[in-house]
Amino acid sequence: MGYLIKVSPQDIVTSRFAISPLMVTKQALWLLSGRWEAGVWRSWIRQAREPYGRLLVERPGLGPMVGLFRGGHYNIDFPAPPPDGVNTSLETELATVRATPAAQAHREITRNLEGMPRPAGAVLEVLFSPDVVGLFADALEAVWTRIVSPIWPRVHAILERDVVQRAGRLATYGWAAALDDLSPRVRWRPEGVIEVTPAEQEVALEGRGLLFVPSPFVSGISSYLEHAWPYAISYPARGTGIPHETPDGLATLIGRTRARVxxxxxxxxxxxxxxxxxxxxxxxxxxxxxALRGAGLVTANRVGRGVLYHRTALGDSLVSPSAPRS
Known part of the structure; x- marks a missing residue:
C-alpha cells in the first residue's frame, strides 16, 4: 500500500533512524524461504539453506510463521516491532516480542490469514495455541544465532553507514535530501508531503515523526503506519550490493585490499x-x-567528530572506467 504522509517542521526533530537485528532476521527468512529473490546474497543463502532446514525441524514455530509470509498484503506485526534506536539489541527486541499478549497475536494471525488458503490442522494448532508468541520468538532467536549473527558485523556496518549519512542529510538539508535515492517509490513533495506510491491513504505525522529502518535484504519499501505502532518505513540500505570480489585488473594495479577499500x-x-x-x-x-589519498583516488572531510572518506572522480573512473568523469 502507498501513502501520502503529511509532515510538519517538528517532524524533522522527532524523526530518527534505527537499526533492527530482529527485522533483519525476519527479512532473512523471506530470502531463505524463497519468498524474495536472493540477489547479491545468493551465495550466502546457499550456505544457509542447510541450517535453515534443520531449524524447520527443530523449531515448531518456524514453519507456521514463514507460512504466513505474503507479499502485497498484511503480515503479522508482533514478531518484528520497530526498534528504539540505532543500537537496539536483539535481546531487547525479543523481550518486546515475548511480551505480546496471546490474544493480540491471534488477532494479527487471523487478519494475516484472510484470503489465504486454509493451513493444515497441525499448523493451525500452532498458530492459535496459547504459546504461539513464545514459539515464534524462539524460532527467530534460533535463526539469528545460527544463520544471521555470523554476518552481522558486516551487515551492521552497512546499515550504520547508511543511517549516519541519511540522518545527517535530514538534519542539515531537510526531507528532500534525506529521501533522495531512498526508493523509486518515495519522493518529497514541496507542499510538505512524503509520497509513497501508489498513494492510497493519507497519514498525518502531527509532530510524531517517522522511524526509518534500513535493511540489507529488502529491494523495496515496507511501511508500518498502523495507529498502534510508531510510524516507520523500512528501505534498502545503500552499499548492500557492493561486490565482495575485486576485479583482477584493479587488484593487480593497486593491490587486492586497496581495491576492496x-x-x-x-x-x-x-x-x-x-x-x-x-x-x-x-x-x-x-x-x-x-596510500589511496596520496594517489588522488580518495578524499576526506570532517563530519562532526569523525572523518568521512569519499572516492574522487579519478577513483570512480578507476573502479568503473565507463562512468562519466566530473
Whole structure:
C-alpha cells in the first residue's frame, strides 16, 4: 500500500533512524524461504539453506510463521516491532516480542490469514495455541544465532553507514535530501508531503515523526503506519550490493585490499566503518586510505567528530572506467 504522509517542521526533530537485528532476521527468512529473490546474497543463502532446514525441524514455530509470509498484503506485526534506536539489541527486541499478549497475536494471525488458503490442522494448532508468541520468538532467536549473527558485523556496518549519512542529510538539508535515492517509490513533495506510491491513504505525522529502518535484504519499501505502532518505513540500505570480489585488473594495479577499500567507498564511510566492513585492523585500513589519498583516488572531510572518506572522480573512473568523469 502507498501513502501520502503529511509532515510538519517538528517532524524533522522527532524523526530518527534505527537499526533492527530482529527485522533483519525476519527479512532473512523471506530470502531463505524463497519468498524474495536472493540477489547479491545468493551465495550466502546457499550456505544457509542447510541450517535453515534443520531449524524447520527443530523449531515448531518456524514453519507456521514463514507460512504466513505474503507479499502485497498484511503480515503479522508482533514478531518484528520497530526498534528504539540505532543500537537496539536483539535481546531487547525479543523481550518486546515475548511480551505480546496471546490474544493480540491471534488477532494479527487471523487478519494475516484472510484470503489465504486454509493451513493444515497441525499448523493451525500452532498458530492459535496459547504459546504461539513464545514459539515464534524462539524460532527467530534460533535463526539469528545460527544463520544471521555470523554476518552481522558486516551487515551492521552497512546499515550504520547508511543511517549516519541519511540522518545527517535530514538534519542539515531537510526531507528532500534525506529521501533522495531512498526508493523509486518515495519522493518529497514541496507542499510538505512524503509520497509513497501508489498513494492510497493519507497519514498525518502531527509532530510524531517517522522511524526509518534500513535493511540489507529488502529491494523495496515496507511501511508500518498502523495507529498502534510508531510510524516507520523500512528501505534498502545503500552499499548492500557492493561486490565482495575485486576485479583482477584493479587488484593487480593497486593491490587486492586497496581495491576492496576503493570498492566499499562507492558509499562514503569512516575508518571504523571500513574496519567492520572489511574485517581488517584499524592500522591496516588507515594505511591503505593514506596510500589511496596520496594517489588522488580518495578524499576526506570532517563530519562532526569523525572523518568521512569519499572516492574522487579519478577513483570512480578507476573502479568503473565507463562512468562519466566530473
Amino acid at each position: 576503493l570498492l566499499e567507498l562507492a558509499v562514503p564511510a569512516t575508518t571504523s566503518q571500513l574496519v567492520r566492513l572489511l574485517g581488517l585492523s584499524l592500522g591496516t585500513v588507515g594505511g591503505h586510505l593514506a
